Amino acid sequence: MTIYALVDCNNFYASCERVFNPLLENKPVAILSNNDGCIIARSEEVKALDIPMGAPLYQYQSLLMKHQVHVLSSNYALYGDMSQRVMEILKMWSPDVEVYSIDEAFLKLDGLEHWDLEKYAWSIQKIIKQWTGLPVSIGIAPTKTLAKLANHYAKKKHLYVCDLREVTLRGKVLSELATSAVWGIGRQLTEKLKKLDICNAQQLQKSSPKQMRKHFGVTVERTILELNGIACVETKGEEAKKNIIASRSFGTPVRDLHQLAEAINSHIARACVRLRKQRSKAGGIIIFIQSSHHQKDFYTNSETILLPYPTSDTRVFMQQVKQKLQKIYLPGIYYKKAGVILMDIAPDTFRQNDLFFSDPSAQNTTRLMVMLDKINQQMGKNTLFWAAQGIKRLWEMRSDNKSPSYTTDWKNIPTAFT
DNA sequence: TCTGGGGTCCTAGGACCC
DNA sequence: TCTGGGGTCCTAGGACCC
Numbered sequence: 001m002t003i004y005a006l007v008d009c010n011n012f013y014a015s016c017e018r019v020f021n022p023l024l025e026n027k028p029v030a031i032l033s034n035n036d037g038c039i040i041a042r043s044e045e046v047k048a049l050d051i052p053m054g055a056p057l058y059q060y061q062s063l064l065m066k067h068q069v070h071v072l073s074s075n076y077a078l079y080g081d082m083s084q085r086v087m088e089i090l091k092m093w094s095p096d097v098e099v100y101s102i103d104e105a106f107l108k109l110d111g112l113e114h115w116d117l118e119k120y121a122w123s124i125q126k127i128i129k130q131w132t133g134l135p136v137s138i139g140i141a142p143t144k145t146l147a148k149l150a151n152h153y154a155k156k157k158h159l160y161v162c163d164l165r166e167v168t169l170r171g172k173v174l175s176e177l178a179t180s181a182v183w184g185i186g187r188q189l190t191e192k193l194k195k196l197d198i199c200n201a202q203q204l205q206k207s208s209p210k211q212m213r214k215h216f217g218v219t220v221e222r223t224i225l226e227l228n229g230i231a232c233v234e235t236k237g238e239e240a241k242k243n244i245i246a247s248r249s250f251g252t253p254v255r256d257l258h259q260l261a262e263a264i265n266s267h268i269a270r271a272c273v274r275l276r277k278q279r280s281k282a283g284g285i286i287i288f289i290q291s292s293h294h295q296k297d298f299y300t301n302s303e304t305i306l307l308p309y310p311t312s313d314t315r316v317f318m319q320q321v322k323q324k325l326q327k328i329y330l331p332g333i334y335y336k337k338a339g340v341i342l343m344d345i346a347p348d349t350f351r352q353n354d355l356f357f358s359d360p361s362a363q364n365t366t367r368l369m370v371m372l373d374k375i376n377q378q379m380g381k382n383t384l385f386w387a388a389q390g391i392k393r394l395w396e397m398r399s400d401n402k403s404p405s406y407t408t409d410w411k412n413i414p415t416a417f418t
Numbered sequence: 419t420c421t422g423g424g425g426t427c428c429t430a431g432g433a434c435c436c
Numbered sequence: 437t438c439t440g441g442g443g444t445c446c447t448a449g450g451a452c453c454c
Contacts, residue, residue, distance in 0.1 A: 032422090033421090033422035033423075034422050034423060035421095035422065035423095036420090036422095037420075037421055037422055038421060038422060040422070040423095040454095054421085054422085055421090056420070056421040057420075057421080058419080058420040058421075059420090059421085061420095074422090100453095100454085101453080101454050102454075103454080104454085183452095183453080184451095184452065184453085185452090186451060186452050186453080187451090187452090188450085188451065188452085189451080189452085217428065217429075217451095218427095218428075218429095219427075219428070219451085219452085241424090241425075242425095242426085243424090243425075243426095244424090244425095245423075245424055245425075246423090246424090247422095247423065247424085248422085248423080249421090249422070249423090292421090293421080294420090294421060337422095339423090397422095
């Protein structure tokens with residue numbers, strides 16, 4: 001029998017900050033999105049203030065002040081590194097770990113059904129807390145959707161561990177949880193289900209998969225089967241990305257064409273590092289620019305560049321930016337965001353040879369890019385960068401209150417006082 | 419004034435083919 | 437006047453996730 005455990009860190013970003021700044025312990029902590037725009041992570045204290053996930057910062061300023069909430073910019077270098085540490089530990093507890101997001105992973109516990117799995121989960125929870133300082137919750141069940149739900153329930157009731165393999169307990173828990181708590185049921189579906197008088201997870205579980213498929217498609221059918229203990233959401237390996245997006249909002253709106261080009265080139269540089277890291281090449285790229293969504297006369301436009309052959313050479317993508325950007329750039333507009341999407345991604349071992357074209361410099365290109373990435377990895381981000389990315393970068397995003405990169409930058413290593 | 423970024427999967431509909 | 441049927445592939449858009 002298949003058994004899944006979903007291990008999910010509690011309030012991950014806020015907890016990471018607390019590990020290195022104990023003054024934040026038991027205090028309300030909120031973490032902001034890129035550009036300090038929205039609140040994307042909250043400690044329990046902040047959740048208790050009814051501040052929703054994704055809330056725009058400016059709408060809640062006074063409430064945050066009133067309750068002396070510690071408001072921090074996001075520090076992805078720190079969170080990414082802490083995440084890796086947690087995942088390494090998990091791999092000691094199961095041979096089959098699927099990292100699902102920065103703060104959660106599915107563990108397969110097949111073959112351990114005769115063990116006391118609740119005890120097993122408690123041991124995992126304890127060791128992660130001890131070795132990383134991070135609190136996690138664990139949900140156990142025969143399908144991923146149920147494991148997610150078990151985890152949700154564990155968090156909600158502050159249990160840390162919840163095992164939903166037993167059917168009677170499962171029914172009780174499902175009847176207590178709203179449909180919106182189910183993995184795969186978002187806002188739109190919640191509303192539509194309500195019209196069919198399906199308001200909690202148990203009602204959804206008891207609905208007819210075939211009929212629901214007619215209404216809502218195969219995804220919902222699978223969700224219902226999963227709620228009934230029939231596993232049908234596959235475990236996917238760590239596959240290469242099919243699209244790579246790099247985009248950012250600007251700290252302050254940008255009107256100038258050259259600055260837009262700088263930003264686009266910076267996104268290309270970032271996207272290409274990720275492309276090479278997964279050992280792929282891209283056959284094309286979309287560049288896009290847009291004004292503020294929240295204004296009248298919203299303007300967005302994009303231009304697609306298809307290459308004659310796939311590459312991972314940053315320079316090839318940068319070469320055409322200026323010309324293509326001019327096609328979509330309208331003067332007088334305050335642009336709020338720009339970005340790129342790498343497309344037609346294929347493994348870099350796969351090479352479609354062109355009858356009329358062979359690239360004599362291909363090998364030098366590869367070596368140059370490998371060296372570039374190596375230097376930046378060892379010496380720190382942007383040790384080497386392209387002139388086309390600009391030097392002043394007036395458009396860079398806001399990040400007014402970021403904690404140090406304690407674990408990824410020698411200069412920021414925490415000091416212990418005795 | 420101020421509202422994130424990076425993904426995946428599914429479906430419907432159009433273009434095109436024989 | 438009558439005007440097929442069965443495919444494939446691609447794309448855009450919607451919904452969802454963290």
